[in-house]
Amino acid sequence: MPPASPAVVIDGLVMAYGDKVAVDGLSLEVARGSVTAVLGPNGAGKTTTLETCEGYRVPQRGTVRVLGLDPQRDRAALLPRIGVMLQAGGAWSGVRAVEMLEHMAALHAHPLDTAMLVERLGLGDCGRTPYRRLSGGQKQRLGLAIALVGRPELVFVDEPTAGMDPQARRTTWELLEEIRADGVTVVLTTHHMDEAEHLADRIHIIDRGSVIASGTPAELTRGGRAATIRLVVNRPFPDGAPESLRAELGAGTEVRQLDEVSMLIHGPADGTTLGRVSRWCEEHDVLPQTLSLGQRTLEDVFLDLTGRELAS
Amino acid sequence: MSGPAATRAFSPAPGGAPLARMVLAQSRMEARLMLRNGEQLLLAIVIPVIVLVGGVAAAGRIGIDLDGHRAVDVLTPGVLALAVMSTAFTSVAIATGFERRYGVIKLLGSSPLPRHGLLLGKVLALLNVVALQLVVLVVVGLVLGWEPTLAAPPRTLAGVVLAVALGTAAFAALGLFVAGALRAEATLALANLVYLLLMAGGGVVLPVGTYGAAGGLIQWLPSGALGEAMRSALVDAVVDSRSLLVLAGWALLGTAMTARTFKWE
Numbered sequence: 001m002p003p004a005s006p007a008v009v010i011d012g013l014v015m016a017y018g019d020k021v022a023v024d025g026l027s028l029e030v031a032r033g034s035v036t037a038v039l040g041p042n043g044a045g046k047t048t049t050l051e052t053c054e055g056y057r058v059p060q061r062g063t064v065r066v067l068g069l070d071p072q073r074d075r076a077a078l079l080p081r082i083g084v085m086l087q088a089g090g091a092w093s094g095v096r097a098v099e100m101l102e103h104m105a106a107l108h109a110h111p112l113d114t115a116m117l118v119e120r121l122g123l124g125d126c127g128r129t130p131y132r133r134l135s136g137g138q139k140q141r142l143g144l145a146i147a148l149v150g151r152p153e154l155v156f157v158d159e160p161t162a163g164m165d166p167q168a169r170r171t172t173w174e175l176l177e178e179i180r181a182d183g184v185t186v187v188l189t190t191h192h193m194d195e196a197e198h199l200a201d202r203i204h205i206i207d208r209g210s211v212i213a214s215g216t217p218a219e220l221t222r223g224g225r226a227a228t229i230r231l232v233v234n235r236p237f238p239d240g241a242p243e244s245l246r247a248e249l250g251a252g253t254e255v256r257q258l259d260e261v262s263m264l265i266h267g268p269a270d271g272t273t274l275g276r277v278s279r280w281c282e283e284h285d286v287l288p289q290t291l292s293l294g295q296r297t298l299e300d301v302f303l304d305l306t307g308r309e310l311a312s
Numbered sequence: 313m314s315g316p317a318a319t320r321a322f323s324p325a326p327g328g329a330p331l332a333r334m335v336l337a338q339s340r341m342e343a344r345l346m347l348r349n350g351e352q353l354l355l356a357i358v359i360p361v362i363v364l365v366g367g368v369a370a371a372g373r374i375g376i377d378l379d380g381h382r383a384v385d386v387l388t389p390g391v392l393a394l395a396v397m398s399t400a401f402t403s404v405a406i407a408t409g410f411e412r413r414y415g416v417i418k419l420l421g422s423s424p425l426p427r428h429g430l431l432l433g434k435v436l437a438l439l440n441v442v443a444l445q446l447v448v449l450v451v452v453g454l455v456l457g458w459e460p461t462l463a464a465p466p467r468t469l470a471g472v473v474l475a476v477a478l479g480t481a482a483f484a485a486l487g488l489f490v491a492g493a494l495r496a497e498a499t500l501a502l503a504n505l506v507y508l509l510l511m512a513g514g515g516v517v518l519p520v521g522t523y524g525a526a527g528g529l530i531q532w533l534p535s536g537a538l539g540e541a542m543r544s545a546l547v548d549a550v551v552d553s554r555s556l557l558v559l560a561g562w563a564l565l566g567t568a569m570t571a572r573t574f575k576w577e
Contacts, residue, residue, distance in 0.1 A: 076426060089416075090416060092345055110327060151323070179322040
């Protein structure tokens with residue numbers, strides 16, 4: 001297989017639990033040597049998708065290929081080549097942190113030096129602590145160490161920094177950047193925008209089981225020739241405000257009311273839009289407190305695409 | 313930014329260890345965790361020792377009819393059987409139940425260790441712990457004055473090895489069945505309850521003959537069969553093929569039920 005072929009190819013994946021559809025015709029690719037973030041709210045289907053790649057679940061429809069292999073049929077060939085960080089758990093309650101890491105190292109042919117991993121992930125001071133007494137962040141760091149210890153080509157990390165303090169979060173980001181520089185492909189799920197923006201070469205935003213947008217962080221936040229204006233005013237908008245503002249701004253404009261005092265406006269990126277918005281405010285007797293034209297964040301992108309906040 | 317390959321700490325070099333090394337690592341880990349766990353140690357060593365010492369001390373006063381044999385000679389084989397049952401059934405069920413609950417089996421499922429390697433590791437760990445228990449209990453029995461029959465050492469040895477092997481297989485299969493079918497808490501409760509019931513009324517420590525009419529039923533239980541097979545070998549130098557067949561039957565039944573119902577997660 002040529003090295004340029006994608007590390008992961010998912011095509012039309014469908015997964016349902018009973019009558020609840022968790023993954024609904026999802027397709028995406030992950031380039032080798034990249035960091036790819038799968039971004040979406042809780043329940044969007046991220047973990048199910050990952051677990052299908054890891055061979056835990058049989059695709060009900062569609063195909064999944066990881067490093068060119070079928071995670072079900074070629075399980076034995078695939079597993080030694082990937083590293084997996086579960087969202088939670090994975091260790092005996094009485095096992096000591098370093099003992100667990102050394103055990104996982106012993107299952108591999110050319111494991112990393114566990115002492116180096118312990119040091120890099122700051123696990124030194126809890127190395128002899130039983131797993132059940134580790135903090136949430138320590139468990140996450142141990143989970144990441146376990147995913148990496150077998151020197152995999154590809155790691156799947158599910159919510160790698162959940163429960164970590166800011167310091168540990170930064171350390172983890174640095175480590176993930178370093179492993180990518182060393183040639184490891186990283187697929188991570190997150191519902192933190194800043195994590196995806198900071199780490200990912202490519203982001204797939206998924207919602208309700210399918211990919212609703214893909215691109216680099218810059219592509220996703222650029223928003224083309226349109227501008228996004230965030231308007232926050234001093235008192236509640238009158239009834240019918242979004243419609244009346246849209247009429248004022250003319251064709252090609254979208255207005256979405258976020259709450260009683262704020263709206264998000266997309267329109268052509270020209271100077272007249274801002275002027276018209278402030279004129280409309282004057283006419284409707286509300287005072288703009290924030291009227292910002294700017295760079296969309298991934299949060300805006302998600303909100304645009306789904307009409308919902310990501311963090312929900 | 314990144315230097316030559318040698319200095320790249322994380323450059324990929326994937327691969328699983330040889331199966332034998334993985335199985336050994338897994339069995340060492342599981343045995344260590346089993347011996348580190350206070351409750352399991354209680355079950356594996358402390359309770360059998362108390363039963364043996366207490367039973368021998370009390371036997372004379374209670375006056376149970378042991379067919380004219382000395383109490384220690386009858387009770388020691390029974391307590392060896394009890395030890396096998398405690399580890400193969402109760403410890404295996406509880407440990408496996410919590411491994412499922414904590415996601416240990418799931419995580420190992422993404423490692424190079426295959427399912428059959430995990431099972432082999434479990435069996436090895438179990439045999440290790442059973443061997444350790446038997447050594448401790450044999451020493452305690454000898455200190456209490458136990459004199460196993462020397463009428464036909466090869467038959468005694470064969471009987472003991474077969475009884476321990478088939479008893480371990482039968483109880484481990486049943487323990488895995490429970491662990492694979494129930495939640496961890498329910499497994500914990502049920503495995504302990506079954507252990508207590510069988511210890512008291514299952515013909516494991518005391519000969520099936522001491523239970524009166526109920527003995528006819530108890531001899532078909534895995535506990536009764538294991539107890540009888542151990543006593544036959546160590547008291548009468550007889551390979552008790554009927555009891556061994558009963559154990560083999562339970563092993564097959566347990567394996568079939570486990571294979572049909574066990575969920576790794």
